[in-house]
Amino acid sequence: MTPVxxxxxxxxxxxxxxxxxxxxxxxxxxxxxRTTVAWHTLRGMLAGARLRLGLxxxxxxxxxxxxxxxxxxxxxxxxxxxAEVVPLLFNTFFSSLMVMLVFSAGILVYSGLxxxxxxxxxxxLPARAEAVFAHKxxxxxxxxxxxxxxxxxxxxxxxxxxRDAGWLYFVLVVPFMVSFAVIPATIGAIxxxxxxxxxxxxxIHAFSAAVAAVCLGxxxxxxxxxxxxxxxxxxxxxxERTFARLAITEQKxxxxxxxxxxxxxxxxxxxxxxxxxxxxxxxxRFLALLLANAMFLQLLAGWLARRAYRRGYxxxxxxxxxxxxxxxxxxxxxxxxxxxxxxxxxxxxxxxDLQIFRRDASQWSQFVIFxxxxxxxxxxxxxxxxxxxxxxxxxxxxxxxxxLILSTxxxxxxxxxxxxxxxxxxxxxxxxxxxxxxxxxxxVFAFVSGLVPCTILxxxxxxxxxxxxxxxxxHEICCVVLCAGLAGIAVGLGARMPDLREPSPAKIxxxxxxxxxxxxxxxxxxxxxxxxxxxxxxxxLARAIGQGGDPARxxxxxxxGPQGTAASVAxxxxxxxxxxxxxxxxxxxxxxxxxx
Amino acid sequence: MIEFxxxxxxxxxxxxxxxxxxxxxxxxxxxxLGPNGAGKTTTIRMLVGLLQPSxxxxxxxxxDVVRDPRAAHLHVGYVPDEPCLYDKLTGREFLxxxxxxxxxxxxxxxxxxxxxxxxxxxxxxADDLCESCSLGMRQRLVFAAxxxxxxxxxxxxxxxxxxDPRSVKIVKDLLxxxxxxxxxxxxxxxxxxxxxxxxxxxxxxVRGQLRFLGTVPELREQMSLEATSLEQLYLELTSPRxxxxxxxx
Numbered sequence: 001m002t003p004v005x006x007x008x009x010x011x012x013x014x015x016x017x018x019x020x021x022x023x024x025x026x027x028x029x030x031x032x033x034r035t036t037v038a039w040h041t042l043r044g045m046l047a048g049a050r051l052r053l054g055l056x057x058x059x060x061x062x063x064x065x066x067x068x069x070x071x072x073x074x075x076x077x078x079x080x081x082x083a084e085v086v087p088l089l090f091n092t093f094f095s096s097l098m099v100m101l102v103f104s105a106g107i108l109v110y111s112g113l114x115x116x117x118x119x120x121x122x123x124x125l126p127a128r129a130e131a132v133f134a135h136k137x138x139x140x141x142x143x144x145x146x147x148x149x150x151x152x153x154x155x156x157x158x159x160x161x162x163r164d165a166g167w168l169y170f171v172l173v174v175p176f177m178v179s180f181a182v183i184p185a186t187i188g189a190i191x192x193x194x195x196x197x198x199x200x201x202x203x204i205h206a207f208s209a210a211v212a213a214v215c216l217g218x219x220x221x222x223x224x225x226x227x228x229x230x231x232x233x234x235x236x237x238x239x240e241r242t243f244a245r246l247a248i249t250e251q252k253x254x255x256x257x258x259x260x261x262x263x264x265x266x267x268x269x270x271x272x273x274x275x276x277x278x279x280x281x282x283x284x285r286f287l288a289l290l291l292a293n294a295m296f297l298q299l300l301a302g303w304l305a306r307r308a309y310r311r312g313y314x315x316x317x318x319x320x321x322x323x324x325x326x327x328x329x330x331x332x333x334x335x336x337x338x339x340x341x342x343x344x345x346x347x348x349x350x351x352x353d354l355q356i357f358r359r360d361a362s363q364w365s366q367f368v369i370f371x372x373x374x375x376x377x378x379x380x381x382x383x384x385x386x387x388x389x390x391x392x393x394x395x396x397x398x399x400x401x402x403x404l405i406l407s408t409x410x411x412x413x414x415x416x417x418x419x420x421x422x423x424x425x426x427x428x429x430x431x432x433x434x435x436x437x438x439x440x441x442x443x444v445f446a447f448v449s450g451l452v453p454c455t456i457l458x459x460x461x462x463x464x465x466x467x468x469x470x471x472x473x474x475h476e477i478c479c480v481v482l483c484a485g486l487a488g489i490a491v492g493l494g495a496r497m498p499d500l501r502e503p504s505p506a507k508i509x510x511x512x513x514x515x516x517x518x519x520x521x522x523x524x525x526x527x528x529x530x531x532x533x534x535x536x537x538x539x540x541l542a543r544a545i546g547q548g549g550d551p552a553r554x555x556x557x558x559x560x561g562p563q564g565t566a567a568s569v570a571x572x573x574x575x576x577x578x579x580x581x582x583x584x585x586x587x588x589x590x591x592x593x594x595x596x
Numbered sequence: 597m598i599e600f601x602x603x604x605x606x607x608x609x610x611x612x613x614x615x616x617x618x619x620x621x622x623x624x625x626x627x628x629l630g631p632n633g634a635g636k637t638t639t640i641r642m643l644v645g646l647l648q649p650s651x652x653x654x655x656x657x658x659x660d661v662v663r664d665p666r667a668a669h670l671h672v673g674y675v676p677d678e679p680c681l682y683d684k685l686t687g688r689e690f691l692x693x694x695x696x697x698x699x700x701x702x703x704x705x706x707x708x709x710x711x712x713x714x715x716x717x718x719x720x721x722a723d724d725l726c727e728s729c730s731l732g733m734r735q736r737l738v739f740a741a742x743x744x745x746x747x748x749x750x751x752x753x754x755x756x757x758x759x760d761p762r763s764v765k766i767v768k769d770l771l772x773x774x775x776x777x778x779x780x781x782x783x784x785x786x787x788x789x790x791x792x793x794x795x796x797x798x799x800x801x802v803r804g805q806l807r808f809l810g811t812v813p814e815l816r817e818q819m820s821l822e823a824t825s826l827e828q829l830y831l832e833l834t835s836p837r838x839x840x841x842x843x844x845x
Contacts, residue, residue, distance in 0.1 A: 017605075017698070017700055017704060017745050017746050018668065018670045018671075018698040018699060018700060018746075018747075019670075019698075019699035019700075019744040020666055021696075021697070021699045025699070029693070029696050031686075031695060032696075033682070036689055037682060037684040037685065040684040040685065040686075041684050044684070056633060074825075117678075118680065118682070120646065120676075120680060121680040123646055124644045124645060124646065124669065124672070124674045124676075125643060125669060125694070125698070126665075126666040126667075126669040126670045126698060126699075127666070127697060128666065145614055251597070310648070310662075310665065311643065311648060312775060313646065314646065314647045314648040316608070317606070317611075317641060317646060317647050318607050318608075318610075318647060319607070337657040448793045458604065474673060576664075
């Protein structure tokens, strides 16, 4: 403890009021801070967002149980046929997670340490740089690892249950997962600290290069499995080649190998005798290895934070923002200027939203990543040589997947758009623009920006599956209906339940309205895809059971015929009209009456 | 108490603060004035340790802000232009967090928290979550937090933004009282009337350079403009004509 007071003035002669905290006291203080914040957050959610909390809990539990069942079945199958494959699968799974954790923790540490108002406050207080780092790192670790826990825990519990592992296995799963997760997260944090402190101007280039390298590696690996394999997919030869390629993940220097080996040994420890004792010792040895490396990396990160955090923060503060080049200005001008004068305000609003969208990398980058991955998957569909029935089913499932991904975007980015106008409402309010035009401009923006990639993706999927033209047209109609309906739901609910005080789109979309938007969107997608898929699959059923004169078979034949298809398309369009115009109507009425 | 020695800070090719040398003794209220982009916020960020100078040193109570930031921060209270609070803490919990961060003994911290809550009239919402506070309330809370440990140096960046007239009066009285007791205040402001009323000395910064340092009467004398307000002197000194020619007063 270092007293502040010296001995020169009456102020300084007084008893010291401020002293430097010890490392332990700082850690306790940050722990207390996090606990208090978590408690207030939970209490707030219990008081005001029970639906969201309940939905999250129920859906997470359902997800966990489904994964547990799925992994259980998979392990039973593997145990009976290819038990030797389990370590390879563990290694592949954990090494992939390791790479993802490096990046996600690096990004979260970056935003927590260098972009948050909290870090600006903490850096003006007498806190150690390494203590602030540890505080923000723990936050980043939690946010980046919940997915790992949700995915990894059912798999590991299922593995233990199938292998009849002893209690020790289930006890060790938690420390194994935590000590493993700390390693890639700390590596990500170290890279982030070093990049910002010593290469502040090149940090985005370096990060992009690393992401591109990982993506290219992943694409090459994926392509080598399904794209240029001479063997038929899912044949024994194909499996052999695939496993041979995946052996790259079994490097003994990788923490993922230590984790999977440790867990496999721990699962062997249920029995009796020398073998079990050896397995326990091996498991604990691997756990010690993980813990020792995690702690070493934490020490290294702490040392680096002490040296580099304040410097890095200062370098970022001193960064001069790059000037925007007006490459798209001509397009924006053309968009605003083309067409009749009556629609000009709407087009101007559209051009403004487009400019914001282009400049917000968090929006379009997620768009590109998710739709890009989906496109990559669709491009490889031909390699699986599905038969007609499967191809038709998968075609509809792909439409549903495209819709589900679009619904996450409409909920996350479109739903908050009206709310985000709240702080700028005085600008729009003073312009000669009818409020309806603001809502319609959001709808047109959401509809068109969803329509283009979604219709292309559905066409790609159907083309790779080799579907017939009538089915392709039906899928495209579904896709258009989905785009319109999802845009209508997001914009309508966004206008009906705006949160004009909240500046964060993430918080707006995770509130009650956002959750409701996601749930309604999911239900809408299910209705559209199920209604559209019925005639096709009844047709397959009718073909399987043959022609007949009884009323049930006649109904089946009618439903599967052109009349049934037309009826289902009509129903889909009707559902789309309701989903588009009902929420929009409610939103328009509410938005006209809105008093910001 | 505060010493800037040949401090320069660059943003790429742009020099935000150029060779600033300035010493502010104990018990002085110093107001840093200047047009937007003059380098005031950069100077304050360097003083509170958010930015490191490209050249030169800054010392607070004989502690180098870059080499020993923690020791320097123990002596500093900081009120930023945008108040930063934990939305999910109550006002009282936030004050406790700050008091604990300064290692204050529990009993002393408790009494100081009560004192500042009373002083800034925070009692009605001290137990509400910060997320429900208005800008003015948040600003008062930040003021209270910055004074808990009785800092030797109080750094204020546009302190009156968001405050109602009553709160402005409280802050003005407080600054006068605390500087009389020996606290040094370093304030950046655009409110020239307040600077004229409270400041012992003013510094006028233009394009990263300290164009004037002294009292308001000294500024009048140097510019040969009798019986004019600080506002007129300031406008004259920072006029585009003078800025372009780089004239000294």
